[in-house]
Structure formats: structure tokens, C-alpha cells
Amino acid sequence: MAKDNSSPQAGIVVVSEADCQRLVGRKEAFDAVEAVFGAMARNDAYNFPVIREAIGHADALYGFKSGFDRAGLVLGLKSGGYWPGNMDKGLTNHQSTVFLFDPDTGQLKALVGGNYLTAIRTAASSSVSIAHLARKDARVLGMIGAGHQAQFQLRAAAEQRNFERVVAWNPHPDMLPKLAAVAEEIGLPFDAVSAEDVGAQADVIITITSAFEPLLMADWIKPGTHIACMGTDTKGKQEVDAALLARATVFTDELAQSVSIGEAQHAVSAGLISDADITPIGAVINGDHAGRNSEDEITLFDGTGVGLQDLAVADVAARAAASDGAPMVSL
Template sequence: MTKVIVLNSHDIGTLLDMPAVIQVINDAYTEKATKDGEIWPMVYNAFSEMADTDIRSGLLRSKKIFGNKELTWFGNNSKKSLPELHGVVTLYSSETGAPEAFINAPALTGFRTGAAGAVATKKLANPNSETLLMVGAGGQAAYQIMAQICVLPKLKQVLIYDPMSSENAEKFAQELSQKLTTLFADSIQTNQPTVAAKIKERIKQIKFIAASDIIKATKDAQVIVTATPSTKPLIKAQWVQPGTHINAIGADMEGKQELDTQLYQNARPFVDDLDQAGEVGETQNPIKEKVIKKADVTEIGDVITKKAVGRQDTKEITIFDSTGIALQDLEAANLVLQRAKQFNAGVVVDL
């Protein structure tokens, strides 16, 4: 029989630390650029306007694993007191084809999506940035903010704007310091005490402030992260100051939009995957409106491997469109699998 490790959301929270995830997501972009990793065609199906599923799969040659993530979204689940997201990441040995792990996908996705934007920020943002604007206060926001804190050493304050509810932004900001400490420091205290201590100290240095005026918040920020389901622009071109870096996280299907397409007239666009971003990411919108062409867009992996140039000066506006690629899921899943073996975590089952 084949022994497989099963890891739930609690296991993931105790095994993963955000700085380590940021490093392996950086590796994922490198592997895409160098062809050491393969991304296989994505499978997507919409059951309705309020329910869909997608499967992302691929191969990491150097890690000798392949696998897939199936993630489902059922938007009406909240009415049934159920999570909106469900799914599993499955890892297989590329030497034998045997399954090695079944891993909770929503918990892993939070970490890897936060880390994805952080890698871009580290490469593209002004390193002396002091103010971060987080647009959206949903389930992804805490992961995005924690990851940004890890790569912005001069960061002093985080502004939180929720386009749906200013009250929600107020509540989120008030609770955020404790939430970040619980999610990303207390949870790893036993396995990674040194990292936990550094994260706790860094969180204490940051002010978390609810923003009711999106125009002022945009003008004040040097780094902006958008993570909403919006279908119309939330950030207008005239508000964004020279030198700003933006991570557009929310757009992941046709019709979604968080940024004013005119912003791209004076900004340099970067993506995780050119074809995917041009079809379902934020980048779809300026391409459709002919503000930019695909040839104007650079993949972040090419910046990391020095095939392309990142930020060229302190006044440049940069935009990173993150649509999510399978190699990110596989790298994060492999990291948590190796940690599970190291700390004897999870449940081993015989198939």
C-alpha cells in the first residue's frame, strides 16, 4: 500500500512561516522562467454566477514532484454557515507516480497568494516605502498585509480601505495586529520560535488605520495591494503618485477589474504568466482597450533571473498582476510536506 500524508488547515498554520513561503514562491517564478518547471493547461468550470471550480497542475523537475490543486468557490455557502472555498492540493512523486500528500488548498492558497505579491514588491517597489494601502478587507487581506510587512523593512503604517463597508474596514483595522500575531507568529511558536519572535516584533512597529477616503489613501501610499472581486476600477490613474508600486490580486476571470486602464499609460506592467494575465487577470483590461500590447508586459520571473529589467528609477509606477500559477501551489505544498516530515505532523494514511 502507498503511504500518504494528509495535512489540514491547522497543520499548515503551524508549519508554514511567511518568509519561507515568500522564498519558495520566488523559486516558482524562477523555475517558470528557466523552464525547470512546467505549467499544464488550467481546467475551469462555472456552475453558475455564484459557483465555480478550477484545476491548476504542473511539474517541478528539480523537486521531483508534480501535482495539482482543485479549488472550488461556492459564493452562497456563507448562508449555510459553510466556507466559500474548498479544495485539495495533491502531490505525486515524478519518479514513481505515487501520491505523497493531500493538503488543504484554501489554507495553502492564502499563504502562496500573499507571498506572490510580496516577491513582486521586493523586486519592484521602492525599498524605502513607508505606507501600504490595502484595498479589500476580505479573507486574503491578512495574508497580503503580512507578506508585505516581511519585504518592506521601512514600512510604518498600513491603510485599509474596504469598498463595500467602511465599518468593516474599521473593525478589521482594530483587530488586525492581534490577528496577524495569532495567524503568523503564535501559530509557529513551537516549530519556528526565532521567526515567530521577529514577526511579533515587526507587527508591533506597524500602525493599522482604516481609510474612508480612497483618494487620499491612494495619494499617501507608496505600495498598493488590491484584493477584491470588483468588476469596475477602484484605483483611478490621477490618484496614483510617481514611484508607486501596485499589486493587483483580485482579477482572476474575464470581466473583473480593480485598476483604471489609463493608469497603464504611465506605468510598467509585470505579471506572473503573460497569457493567463492577458486573458483573465487585471492585464486583460488595458490590452482590450489597446492602452498596452502584450509585448509591453514583462513576466516577473524574467526580472528575477535578470532576463529583464525591473524598476528603473524612483519615480516609475509599476504594476504587478498576479493571477496565480500552479508552480506556486506546488512549491508551497512541497514546503509544507517537507516541514510535516521534519516535525512529524499530519496524518499518514494507507491508500
């Protein structure tokens, strides 16, 4: 009989949503996302094509994001999507789970709750862009959007510069008080203003909505502003004027997604910019691109949300949980 050289299944780590919140903070998420962006730019990590479909039930979008980080030896996928009616049921609209596999054997090694991690890794992504691209003297943080994710964005962004106040606009003004409460908690004055005034006053702007039309126009943005566009992750979505990308120096998490499902899709299709005008943020992280070249330059980060971000933070959670004695199951 031939000898079986396969490794035995040691057990699958199960990491709950509550444990993810306990084990992965903003610092851990920032470090993981920054590292994987750098690995992507070195071609040490790559994402697989995204699957995202309307399922024809509950108005839901469902899909898969997956990839392999050869540098970090992280292999897996995130399965989940967007259920717009969940808030009325006391649930978050985004629902997902991350599956991690042993890259040496293909065996499942961890099941990790993805809802909190999706929120904190998205905030980490914009936070990484602010750390590397925003002016050092940025003092006013602008927010376009005030939903659940905006609260994560505000907390993470506030740690990257010495902001003195927050200005915000949301299509539904009744949602702004929750964002104002977060600003108050972290000690920043908060003003609800028009979208145009966000552009006129802010040194850093984060857009985090589900819009399908521009909410922020190119003419509203002052020189030297850094914009992190974080809401556009599907074909047809749009948060900012396409002409703004023509004015700005554009960076992204992944070029293929930026031009197809990200904010850059509209500027590219209109012929305002081309693929060659977009730089992976990992090139700045690795020191291969200068990033911001002048105090007056407008920089824009197109954060489309890549599977490797999810895998990076899920791996942090799984490793921490295993060290912490998390429950393990066998198939």
C-alpha cells in the same frame, strides 16, 4: 513472468489545514513562491491550462490548477473554487485541496489542505513583488479590499519595507475594522480613507477584491508607486483602470494568464498595451531584468495566481509533515 520494476507505494502523506498553518509560515511561503517564479522564468517549470467553471449550483466557481516544476520535482494539481455563501455557514469562501504526485512514477504521494495555503501563497506573491519592485524608501502601505485575504496580504507586505502607516478603502466599510486590528497588532497606524486618497498617499498599494469594475483610477496614482493587483483571476474581473497599466511598467506571475484572466486582460483588449509590454517577475528574481528603473517609475504586478504557487507551498507542507510523522494512508 516478467519482473515488476515499479516502485511500491510507500503511503500517501495527509496534511490537514491545521498542520499547514503549523508548518508553513510567511517566510517558507515567500521562499517557495520566489523560487518557483524564478524556475518559471528559466522554463524549468510550467503551468497547465486552467479549468474554471460555474457549476450551476450554490453560485460556485470550481476548477483545477496544475503544473510541473522540473527544477523542484513537484507535480500536482489544486482542485477547488469559490462558494460565495460559505461565510454565512462559518466557512471560508475559497475551498481547495492539493494533490501531489511522484514525478518519477505518477503515484499519488500527498493530499494537502489548500485553504490556508491559498491565502498564504497569494500573500507571498504580492510580497515577492514588493521585495523586488517597490522603492526602498516606501513608507505608506495602501490596501484596496478588507476581506479575509487582505489580512494575509497586510501581514506579508509589512515585512518587506519599513512601512510607517496603512491607509485602506473597502467597498463595504464595515469590514475595515478587522483589517485595522491586524495593523494595530503589527504596530502600524491605520486610517480608513477614500479609494482616491489611497492612490494619493500610498507608496505601495495592494488590491485584493472580487471586483468587476475599476476601483483605482490611473490619475489617482502618484509617481514611484508600486501596485500589486491580486484579485483578478477570472475573465471579466477588474480592479484598476486599464489606463493605469499603460502608465506603469507591468510585471506578472505568468504572461498567458495575465492577458487572458488577469488584470492585464482589459488593457490588452483595449490595445493600450501588448504581451511584449509585460515581464515575468521571475526575470527580475533571476537578475535578467532590472525591475524598477527609477524612483518615479510606476510598477504594477499582475498576480493572477498560478498552480505552481500552490504546488510549491503544498510541497513544503508535505515534506515538513512527513518529517514530523504525519499520518500516511494507502490506496
